[in-house]
Amino acid sequence: MTARSNILPLLTVIAAIIVFWYAAAVWMNSPWQIDRYKKASVDWSFSQLVSDTLNQERPVLPGAHQVAVEIWKTTVQKKITSKRSLVFHTWVTLSATILGFVFGTILGIFLAVLIVHNRAVDKSMMPWVIASQTIPILAIAPMIIVVLNAVDISGLLPKAFISAYLSFFPVVVGMVKGLRSPAISQMDLMRTYNASNSQLFWKLRWPSSMPYLFTSLKVAVAISLVGAIVGELPTGVAAGLGARLLAGSYFGQTIQIWSALFAAAALAATLVMLVSVIDRIVMKRMGFVSGKAS
Amino acid sequence: MKIFLTAIAFWLVAWAINEWLVRRKIRSVLISQMRNVIVPVLFGAALLALWEGATRGFNVPTILLPPPSMIWERIITSTHILWADFRQTFMKAALIGFVLGCGSGFLIAIAVDRSPFLQRGLLPIGNFVSALPIIGVAPIMVMWFGFDWPSKAAVVIVMTFFPMLVNTVSGLAASGSMELDLMRTYASSYWQTLFKLRLPAAAPFIFNALKINSTLAMIGAIVAEFFGTPIVGMGFRISTEMGRMNVDMVWAEIAVAALAGSVFYGVIVLIERAVTFWHPSVRNRATA
Structure with a gap:
């Protein structure tokens, strides 16, 4: 399947989504609008209703153009340092995400190396690593933040901590799989070369785990953004995309919520794409056949 | 010391x-x-x-980290509160949302599967949406469906829909052309092929989605409660008791959530082993 054959279907689906969105917006916003017409005892036509429902101040569901205008206003027309700039809020969330992602990745790789090399760690830790993810860890985000605040750690670190916790898991699982992926014949070959344990690790295990690592990293970066956003919800922090969401829901500013949501989506897409690009470069330089790995 | x-x-x-x-x-x-x-x-x-x-x-200080024995005592003494919260958050919001989200994702995947055009259009979007922080729709859902459990179930539906859709579609593509040809020589209809070959072949993918979704459902139901709830529910209890510095209660709630999440996951794994007994990853486990 080439990329080109995907474009037409993709555009069709996107167009359908936008049409559906506008229909839903008119439908959901109209009760309030009709109510207002009645109070002002204005005669209204259908076309007027449509144009009014799409330009409400606090619609139930804003139209796509309203969200676009809001995003344009809060990114290009505001100074980056301003508290009302979406770029500022995105940056706050992004920095926590990246810090957490880096910590989580390092921790994950470290744990995976330990698990692969020590059977006792493998047998006793692996079930708990898996169990740790069935715990809805996002739910205890508020507690982690309050507790860390109590010991005078605030700002970036608590959020990064949650991101790290969320992102370490896919890395551990992927890396354990990857470090164990060399075939027995390859391991035997290394042993006939009289390779030491560290040589075995750096020359065989580590390189062959790379495709697995990048597959996990794509999942990890997306999930660590979720962690950073949820980490901003509970404590009433003033900055970040999560704080924007919360403030928007308190004051009924639906357009603000949607624009924060789109900013988060764009950020997630960019981060995943960035990892994919690095993935492709590394794979190419290492001589993996493109498209076969991951 | x-x-x-x-x-x-x-x-x-x-x-x-x-x-x-x-x-x-x-x-x-x-x-x-x-x-x-x-x-x-x-x-x-x-x-x-x-x-x-x-x-x-x-x-x-117990505010920072209470010892496990204290948490256990709290669990014993306040079972009725924990049970009420569990019913509100898990049995209503998470479970209903999980069933509806997975069910609709599954059905739409089967519908989409018949049209390669829709497949090529929907799959990239489904993959893209799966990577998004969907949890952010929680405030919108609370605004639309009110404070009680339907809004939380709605968040769970949105969160679980896309993993199910993407996994089922790729699972339906997993049956081999040899097997499909065999079904054709038997003159089997579309539905016979679907039920006897393609759905069983897709089962490992579908269970993968169910496992991912079981954790997502818990997370969605609890986090959505941070945006407004009636005065019952695990997310509500966690945020209010944290505000009152009753950390042992928060940990008790977390223990319940962890237990519920693990059991939920475990039940799905058990069903998976029973249904996909033919799959190499299950077969190997039985012999090794």
Whole structure:
């Protein structure tokens, strides 16, 4: 399947989504609008209703153009340092995400190396690593933040901590799989070369785990953004995309919520794409056949 | 300090036993399976002992980290609150949302599967949406569907829909052309092929989605409660008791959530093993 054959279907689906969105917006916003017409005892036509429902101040569901205008206003027309700039809020969330992602990745790789090399760690830790993810860890985000605040750690670190916790898991699982992926014949070959344990690790295990690592990293970066956003919800922090969401829901500013949501989506897409690009470069330089790995 | 040292000693002994257990070569299947249970349990017990010893030994303020025994006491004394919260958040919001989200994702995947055009259009979008922080729709859903559980179920539906859709579509593509040809030589209809070949072949993918979704459902239901709830529910309890500094109650709630999440996941794994008994990953487990 080439990329080109995907474009037409993709555009069709996107167009359908936008049409559906506008229909839903008119439908959901109209009760309030009709109510207002009645109070002002204005005669209204259908076309007027449509144009009014799409330009409400606090619609139930804003139209796509309203969200676009809001995003344009809060990114290009505001100074980056301003508290009302979406770029500022995105940056706050992004920095926590990246810090957490880096910590989580390092921790994950470290744990995976330990698990692969020590059977006792493998047998006793692996079930708990898996169990740790069935715990809805996002739910205890508020507690982690309050507790860390109590010991005078605030700002970036608590959020990064949650991101790290969320992102370490896919890395551990992927890396354990990857470090164990060399075939027995390859391991035997290394042993006939009289390779030491560290040589075995750096020359065989580590390189062959790379495709697995990048597959996990794509999942990890997306999930660590979720962690950073949820980490901003509970404590009433003033900055970040999560704080924007919360403030928007308190004051009924639906357009603000949607624009924060789109900013988060764009950020997630960019981060995943960035990892994919690095993935492709590394794979190419290492001589993996493109498209076969991951 | 004495308590802490005892805990450390317990940890070391447990670790030594684990090392010893792991190094033994055991032939019997039953005993080696028992070992696979005992080793992690011992590790968990050692961790709990270390936690208890550290918090009691160093007099860590309970607001920061209460010892496990205190949390256990709280669980025992307030079971009715925990049960009410569990019913509100898990049995209503998470479970109903999970069933509806997975069900609709599954059905739409089957519908989409018949049209390659829709497939090529929807799959990239589905993959893209799966990577998004969907949890952000929570405030919107609370605004649309009110404070009670339907809004939380709606968040769960949105969160679980796309993993199910993407996995089912790729699962339906997993049956081999040889097998499909065989079905055609039997003159089987579309539905016969679907039920007898393609859905069973897609089962590992579908269960993968169910497993991912089981955790997502718990997370969605609890986090959505941060945006407004009636005065019951796990997310509500966690955020309010945290505000009142009743940390032991928060931990009790977390313990319940962890238990519910693990059991939920475990049940899905059990069903998976029963349904996909033919799959290599399950077969190997039975013989090894």
